[in-house]
Amino acid sequence: xxxxxxxxxxxxxxxxxxxxxxxxxxxxxxxxxxxxxxxxxxxxxxxxxxxxxxxxxxxxxxxxxxxxxxxxxxxxxxxxxxxxxxxxxxxxxxxxxxxxxxxxxxxxxxxxxxxxxxxxxxxxxxxxxxxxxxxxxxxxxxxxxxxxxxxxxxxxxxxxxxxxxxxxxxxxxxxxxxxxxxxxxxxxxxxxxxxxxxxxxxxxxxxxxxxxxxxxxxxxxxxxxxxxxxxxxxxxxxxxxxxxxxxxxxxxxxxxxxxxxxxxxxxxxxxxxxxxxxxxxxxxxxxxxxxxxxxxxxxxxxxxxxxxxxxxxxxxxxxxxxxxxxxxxxxxxxxxxxxxxxxxxxxxxxxxxxxxxxxxxxxxxxxxxxxxxxxxxxxxxxxxxxxxxxxxxxxxxxxxxxxxxxxxxxxxxxxxxxxxxxxxxxxxxxxxxxxxxxxxxxxxxxxxxxxxxxxxxxxxxxxxxxxxxxxxxxxxxxxxxxxxxxxxxxxxxxxxxxxxxxxxxxxxxxxxxxxxxxxxxxxxxxxxxxxxxxxxxxxxxxxxxxxxxxxxxxxxxxxxxxxxxxxxxxxxxxxxxxxxxxxxxxxxxxxx
Ligand code: SF4
Ligand code: SF4
Numbered sequence: 001x002x003x004x005x006x007x008x009x010x011x012x013x014x015x016x017x018x019x020x021x022x023x024x025x026x027x028x029x030x031x032x033x034x035x036x037x038x039x040x041x042x043x044x045x046x047x048x049x050x051x052x053x054x055x056x057x058x059x060x061x062x063x064x065x066x067x068x069x070x071x072x073x074x075x076x077x078x079x080x081x082x083x084x085x086x087x088x089x090x091x092x093x094x095x096x097x098x099x100x101x102x103x104x105x106x107x108x109x110x111x112x113x114x115x116x117x118x119x120x121x122x123x124x125x126x127x128x129x130x131x132x133x134x135x136x137x138x139x140x141x142x143x144x145x146x147x148x149x150x151x152x153x154x155x156x157x158x159x160x161x162x163x164x165x166x167x168x169x170x171x172x173x174x175x176x177x178x179x180x181x182x183x184x185x186x187x188x189x190x191x192x193x194x195x196x197x198x199x200x201x202x203x204x205x206x207x208x209x210x211x212x213x214x215x216x217x218x219x220x221x222x223x224x225x226x227x228x229x230x231x232x233x234x235x236x237x238x239x240x241x242x243x244x245x246x247x248x249x250x251x252x253x254x255x256x257x258x259x260x261x262x263x264x265x266x267x268x269x270x271x272x273x274x275x276x277x278x279x280x281x282x283x284x285x286x287x288x289x290x291x292x293x294x295x296x297x298x299x300x301x302x303x304x305x306x307x308x309x310x311x312x313x314x315x316x317x318x319x320x321x322x323x324x325x326x327x328x329x330x331x332x333x334x335x336x337x338x339x340x341x342x343x344x345x346x347x348x349x350x351x352x353x354x355x356x357x358x359x360x361x362x363x364x365x366x367x368x369x370x371x372x373x374x375x376x377x378x379x380x381x382x383x384x385x386x387x388x389x390x391x392x393x394x395x396x397x398x399x400x401x402x403x404x405x406x407x408x409x410x411x412x413x414x415x416x417x418x419x420x421x422x423x424x425x426x427x428x429x430x431x432x433x434x435x436x437x438x439x440x441x442x443x444x445x446x447x448x449x450x451x452x453x454x455x456x457x458x459x460x461x462x463x464x465x466x467x468x469x470x471x472x473x474x475x476x477x478x479x480x481x482x483x484x485x486x487x488x489x490x491x492x493x494x495x496x497x498x499x500x501x502x503x504x505x506x507x508x509x510x511x512x513x514x515x516x517x518x519x520x521x522x523x524x525x526x527x528x529x530x531x532x533x534x535x536x537x538x539x540x541x542x543x544x545x546x547x548x549x550x551x552x553x554x555x556x557x558x559x560x561x562x563x564x565x566x567x568x569x570x571x572x573x574x575x576x577x578x579x580x581x582x583x584x585x586x587x588x589x590x591x592x
Contacts, residue, residue, distance in 0.1 A: 356574020
């Protein structure tokens with residue numbers, strides 16, 4: 001997998017410290033590194049991306065090689081240290097992997113990490129395949145050290161999740177490094193230092209841009225032609241596929257979008273009159289080419305996203321690129337689309353909470369308890385965002401990590417007649433929820449915090465976090481107790497319940513709803529994906545009146561209909577028993 005290639009490339013580069021926060025499409029990078037012996041390597045899932053980058057920056061100040069991994073929106077969380085470390089610079093290599101998600105397949109935004117490179121003035125590397133990612137990440141470390149700057153590494157989903165073979169060494173040796181040397185004039189950020197370093201960064205970027213002009217992954221293919229396609233990342237692979245056997249077009253690939261390799265592009269565009277830019281997310285390369293064309297008075301027609309030739313949103317594909325190239329070249333390009341007309345229709349699978357997920361019971365308990373009362377439900381980022389699906393319909397807002405808690409506060413201040421709930425998972429609580437709780441207590445908010453604690457980071461693949469009691473170095477550590485954290489912050493009423501004990505849970509919510517201030521309910525029950533069901537449930541057909549209340553109320557995917565009658569799919573059922581609380585005739589019980 002591309003993420004594995006990035007991990008192995010970093011190990012081959014002698015990386016000493018890797019930190020990150022899980023987020024699709026980046027999560028498998030750290031998971032892969034954990035499968036290799038890591039003597040001399042510190043590995044951690046940090047509480048959030050900002051913490052991860054700060055830990056890694058300190059390692060790079062010490063001369064070590066450090067890598068940080070995250071998804072594109074995680075870079076927003078890390079943007080505070082990112083901007084500053086760009087000014088301060090590093091001693092050892094610091095590579096920040098921020099995986100972009102065109103589509104978006106599992107994200108709130110389609111933002112483009114290359115914009116951050118430009119914004120904070122640091123180099124960015126854009127691999128187009130897993131093989132390249134393996135080699136390019138090693139070069140990224142070398143460039144980082146050569147220019148004493150952090151660098152961004154920006155794979156997109158199809159690079160992260162594609163498969164390929166790469167040749168790796170038999171064993172990996174971490175880099176030998178000097179350790180931190182005290183030098184306040186270098187490492188302590190002050191306005192004067194930032195001013196001086198800003199000038200140095202701009203001068204350095206001119207040099208890096210020149211250096212990138214001979215970077216081996218910036219390539220030109222095809223004969224001299226008046227038409228050229230400029231592309232990057234996985235779009236390069238698609239375009240190459242479409243142009244197979246086709247002549248009369250030059251194919252230019254940009255692997256280093258910033259600082260833009262201007263000398264390279266000027267040479268590559270010699271004799272070219274028309275350029276088509278095919279890239280994912282923003283028209284970054286297109287804008288750079290327009291800039292270069294204006295600066296050097298090139299008689300060049302540039303098309304791409306800005307003139308509508310390429311869509312602004314969504315992922316590119318071979319099919320999409322074929323259509324775009326056919327229009328640009330005025331001929332049919334070489335790619336033969338496969339006839340899939342006889343393929344069976346894909347099943348419709350809307351995202352839904354797993355069968356037996358304890359979050360379903362938590363949401364249902366709150367829903368039951370609040371029946372007839374005015375309430376608002378602020379969701380957050382994690383599997384429990386799926387509480388928005390019918391029939392639960394329990395997520396009224398969802399913005400970004402940790403925002404459910406602060407949004408519930410804002411709503412409570414403005415809507416005094418409404419009970420404001422915030423739902424947050426245990427991992428998100430540690431990532432960025434805690435600060436929101438401090439804000440709520442200090443600013444006298446009136447809200448009920450529901451921590452849906454399933455003892456893992458479920459949505460991204462069950463990574464450990466400070467509440468799980470094991471860290472990424474494989475060590476058993478003291479758990480950080482959410483209840484005690486809340487006590488320490490000053491939350492006066494904290495109730496812990498098992499959401500699968502439905503009546504107790506409903507009672508806890510009703511009690512909290514009668515009080516004011518910040519109240520917290522910790523719904524604690526492990527994720528079904530990390531526990532084995534002790535039993536399954538079955539329906540006693542003699543008692544079942546087929547009212548379908550069980551299906552209508554909770555939407556468990558294990559509750560199905562067979563020949564018009566409600567049944568339980570025993571392959572899916574986790575035996576949580578929630579449906580047995582709902583059945584009015586007592587028809588559901590543990591399987592015999
Ligand atoms: S016991 Fe009922 S609610 Fe729980 S997983 Fe099985 S069918 Fe779904
Ligand atoms: S709620 Fe009970 S009686 Fe109604 S369909 Fe489901 S199992 Fe049958």
